[in-house]
Amino acid sequence: MKSWVEVSERRLTENYRLLTEAAGDTAMLAVVKANAYGHGAAVCAPVLVRAGAQWLGVTDVAEGAAVKTALEAAGIARRQQPGILVMSGLLREDAEEVVRLGLVPVVWLREQMEWLAEAAVRVRMGPVAVHVEIDTGMARQGVKPGPELNSLVAWVRGAAGIRVDGVMTHFASSEVAGSAQTVRQRKLFEEAISAFGDAAVWPVWVHAGNSSTVDNQGDEGNLAWLRGLAAMVGAWPMVRAGIALYGYCLPIEGEGLSEVRGELQPVMTWKTRVIGLREVEAGETVGYNGIFVAEQAMRLALLPVGYADGVRRELSASNARDGGWAMVRGQRAPIVGRVSMNLTIVDVSGIEGVGLGDEVVVLGDGVTAEDHARLAGTIAYEIVCGVRVGYRCGV
Template sequence: MMPADPLDPVAHGATLTIDLDALVANWRLLGERAGTEASAVVKADAYGIGIEPAVTALARAGCRTFFVAHVSEGIRARKVAPEATIYVLNGLLPGSCDRYAEHALSPVLGSHEELLEWASFRQTGAKVRPAALHVDTAMNRLGLWAGEGLNLARERSGVIAAADIGLLMSHFASSEDETDPANARQIAAFAEIAAALPEIPASLKNSSGHFLKDCPSYQLTRPGYALYGGNPTPGKPNPMRPVVGLEATIIQVREVEAGTHVGYNGRWTAKGKRRLATICLGYADGYPRNGSWTDTTTGGAALLDGALCPFVGTVSMDLIIIDVTEAPAGAAQRGAHVTLIGGQLDLEAVGAGAKTIGYEILTNLGRRYARRYLGL
């Protein structure tokens, strides 16, 4: 049996449009703003839009460095970017060195144990690319303690030379909040370590870091969310171009009277006569169930011919019910399309409606959509 055509919306019920030209434009804007080389973080299937098309487009535009979370993602990126430098952020899992060698990947080393294992592997004569060294300046998640990293740097520890470190990096914990004093502390802590290892290129800026005052760009920046149209400056106008749009098809329209209970467990009750439409999209497609709108909670919404149509009842596995009463006359018809991401429903608005963040909306984008790539 042949699989469904990935471009056929009738076979899928919803269509995800991905603008690769906008992705490239966002990457260029961030590089120009930083005044240095911008890499691209393409972990989580390039934030849901697809590693292969994203890396292909960015590499064609001149991006030379990519970051992924897992070796498996690095292998996919390597197939479409044979000359790129590809760093694996989640560190060196025990016994995985040979995978890095086989696929010319670079681990981001975040502990003394990882440094020793990688250095030992290199001493076998294995042909590998330089690794990155991650120093933790606030997250307490991955990375050498800042003091440990500084001691290794000041002592010119042999393990750093033996591991062949090609990049020094740290990760912001609160860069989206420019008022958080933790940013200045991280900038200062990282500057001290970078100064102790001046021969190693450094990287600190993430997406929001590009907009932080007094944050050095160093030799490489690491934008992720902003590349895909997410707002790196919450509370301010989004400087990035939108990359993703999501539309779903109306499968049925009906009118209900006041007092009608709608959806699983009847958690939404019509306050008057309402016109409702059911669309072909649900939590199995990656739209969070927390987007449900009940009698006591607000939730997500769709756009129909410019009108904002709130969800009603519980987001179910494959379907969502929306209230189209206020939509223009005749707009709500079987087969019509509604917008779930796009226009005033940007990633931040959708995330807020689903009681989460735009990052989660992006990275949960399902595989059941018809996927339409612009600029491929």
């Protein structure tokens, strides 16, 4: 294998512990959607369940089925498996699979719940558990508080095939301390929870927020507020942690106090091997369009990874602009020239003893997803989610 990701079970478990401690009396759903943010859901999901996760979050039905298969392959029987929340909606053709597998879908439309109720009859299952999402300001998924929600709640109350297991929303600015948007969203979510209580529809779970909601403790209130809101309808409070499980978290903006960001450890180490070595003389060009010209004799190493694998093209380097780097024998090896589709060239002139087949760290200790994100003008989420290689679970 020329390129692979090693996932640290120890670091993933420790990150989970840090986050659950920070969440306190609020339960935590561990998000493994988008292939566990590029870390390999089949690898990470069993680790998180063994660490104590009672809920996992996936993108869609296909991911939910794959995670269930991975849990069983890891020796976690179905009766021991956590709830699996399908977080990004469903279509009519998904409904029967959701019911058959016992997944818990996020819904916000009456049509979605009608499809599920019909599928339950076909599969001869009892009421289908759902989590109703409230749109409090994201304008993505969710039903708006007010007449639209009231109508939906009235329908749910009389629906025999649906059981409201949870009510949820998503904060748009949870990494911003004292965010006015979060304050508005909280008020709208309170209205929504009251609508369920007034209709005597009692969810088991009330949940909101993400990794930054756990990390942003400077507001002194979001988690406490969530616990109080859940208590209004006799429910359990829950927060959803995603990227922080894997060692990254957005910095808190404003007068916020970060709870765990500085203690998190990146879980992913992306490695490759040197597949070529060559000497170039001063004046020779390197890579596409000759944007890098050697100013002196150099020794270059060829790596079998590029933008098709997740190494962003923005990490390219010219004589006028430094780019990214890889770690070779524990030292920085700067990228030279343009990152190609499946190949990248690094400068190993000052690194002794580099040979064919040597392991190289593309992402990991010494070169993080935040380093790549800074150079690419994006966030660490996009970097790790863009990695497309094989996976191994390590220490």
